[in-house]
Amino acid sequence: MGRVSAATAPWPVASIANPHPPVPAGRVFVALLSRDLRVARRELPFFLIRTVMQPILFVIVFGYLLPKMGFTQPGYQAALLPGILALSLMLASAQSVTLPMVTEFGWTKEIEDRLLAPISIDLVAIEKIVNAMIQGIIAAIVVLPLARLVMGPVAGFTFSHFPELTLVVVLSAAAASAFGLLLGVLISPQQIGFMFSLIITPMIFFGCAYYPWRGLDVVPWLKYAVLVNPLVYISEGLRASLTPSVAHMPFIAIIAALIVLTGGFTWAALVRFRMRALG
């Protein structure tokens, strides 16, 4: 082992009479975020494969092959594309926060270093949400041109509702990330398998990603049962702004639901995060 030589402190030892000035919370927040984005950049290839694989495979089968075989009706592709983007956004946001939270609290205890940063505990949690939002939005931006490439021109697809689209994307990312954080602080490492089977998979299939919500008019009880699923509002919100000719949920209802869900998930996640942090 290397011997350490006795020496004077390399820089003045702060004392109670001369403390360091307080660090603004914004600066700490940005430092935490820059670490997360650095790691995300480094893991970019894995991130892209993880987020892009499932949606694109689905697009290939349901957005290209089945229509080509004549198994789908005209207009299905317009209904499908926003749903695929919704799925990409949701999964990327959740994955950016859920599994890391489970492991950081569960066994590595890496969260401890963040909890010792000079910032409130709530802001440590909110930074995780913001980081996940960024990754979710990037995933959707990456998947869109790829899906479009696979499906070809989609009748009814438009960017002309750009302000609505921006609002929907930001709120959707917030709702998905807050939900991801909540899941991450609720479950233990042993429950990860259950989480996928009992929560994530049903959410994906009953999230109106592969079919529009109005299509569930044919199964009325299901139409209302799925309203607890945040993915429904993300899918419908993207339909309302990208393919408005496809029948969709009223825009104001979508926005209201996303705001309420984001607020609810965030509040619950912060409460639980605090409990686990200050155990």
Next chain:
Amino acid sequence: MYPAAGGLAIPGAQPGWAPSNGAQPRGGGETVALEGLDLVVNEGEFFGLIGPNGAGKTTTIGVLTTRVIPTGGTAWVAGADVVRQSVTVRQRIGVVPQRPNPDRALDAWENLVYHAAYFGVNRKEAARRATELLERLGIADKARMKVDQLSGGQQQRLMIARALIHEPMILFLDEPTVGLDPNARNSLWEILRDLHAQGRTIVMTTHYMPEADELSDRIALIDRGRLLALDTPENLKKQTPDGSLETFFIAKSGRGWDA
């Protein structure tokens, strides 16, 4: 100045200041982890908090480092209340955890530089300090390695570097040599002696008597959440026939040291 109400008080307080009534920080749930613990640690002191497993050492450190909320009593660390001014406390302390918990997604160097950024240290200064600390702690050659490739002792040194990089007023160490082989432990002791020689205030918990004896200016002996004794190692040992801290503890607590 600081309130006359009781509690743990870590500098900030005037040297020798003593609380006027007992503090009762408690752990969560039914178990009373700490009861009536009154402590004052002086600036520049190496303070050892010793006790067997289950004594309440980790809870005490948890309260002092804002990681555990006490259900009663107060604690002041570096001039700030750990509950009401927790952010200020965190800015002024450095903590070396019991088990190394480096950021595994970053290499050793990045662990230090990003941690410094959390405390508002600018990039250039953080880089300078990181270089210096890695050198002083004998792990400069590991700077760009993934932390998983570092041995237990090296990871612990990295944790010490990380706890120091933002220039804390007080350094907390929670059982820093648990699981280390004798060579690694002695190396770490050297490092801690050097830090103490620089005038730093250090609070260390341990259940290993020789460690507290070797390093501490004063020791607080606790068991089952209660303070059994508080004095220099020499004064405590003088009170036993064989000059052993362990004998002192057994006599005070009425039970064996299940370390």
